[in-house]
Amino acid sequence: MLKLYDNPFSPFARKVRLVLAYKGLPFERIDALALDRHDDLVRANPRAEVPALDDDGFIVVNSSHIVAYLEDRTPSPPVLPGDPKQRAAARSWERMADSLLDAVIHDISIWGWPTHHREDRPPEGLYEAGRSDLLGFMGTMESALGGEGFFCGELSVADFAIFPHVTALKPLGILFDAAAHPKLAAWFRRMRSLEVVQDDLEYVKAMALEKFGSAAMPYESEKIVWRGDRIEWLFARGFHAWWMVELEAGRAIVPSWL
């Protein structure tokens, strides 16, 4: 059986879980960011990142590569459109979700994580910079969507990649404006009505209760893993000095293939 090095809350793992469920592929989950599974995860992925997929001993890492592998392995139902231009567009939306949406949401949400009880305040202007960039991207999504259907016509990896990030906006106080974003709001409702999406949302909720309900914290609660795009956005918005202090204080880990 397929084995997923997973984390209930990771948007990248959520994308892969949605694709696995949509393709009807059963899989075993390992809560691989739990501290007691760290060594297993590093054996599968030296960068110690989820998701990683183990298909009978063959390991694939990086969510977009896992989705591409699953599409080749089990082409039906497809998560890439048949038309070459729509396929390219779907991959491009996936990349925007994985790089831009993830980076901004990650960087401004740290102070609200249930794992890390930080006593400091975000650097001045960080939340506002993130909010402004996210609102800009919500406008881009609104313009791209039609009145019905999905980002690239049929349901595709574009939708599965974007959806987990969009669920994170409300807790950040970044709301759809029914007047400004009617198509995005309708798309979100459409996504939430899909059975695979509902099942995964139930799973995320159940895991939040299980993992954060007790005093014992299964995950890292001091250090933050800072991957490329997440650092890049901070630097692009002028918060490099704050990040250097994090690094020097030993609160920042930078993943490496080595």
Ligand SMILES: N[C@@H](CCC(=O)N[C@@H](CS)C(=O)NCC(=O)O)C(=O)O
């Ligand atoms: N490019 C990778 C990014 C994966 C990633 O950033 N995973 C995060 C969780 S969202 C992670 O495993 N971080 C390690 C940690 O927090 O310990 C992918 O698409 O799979």
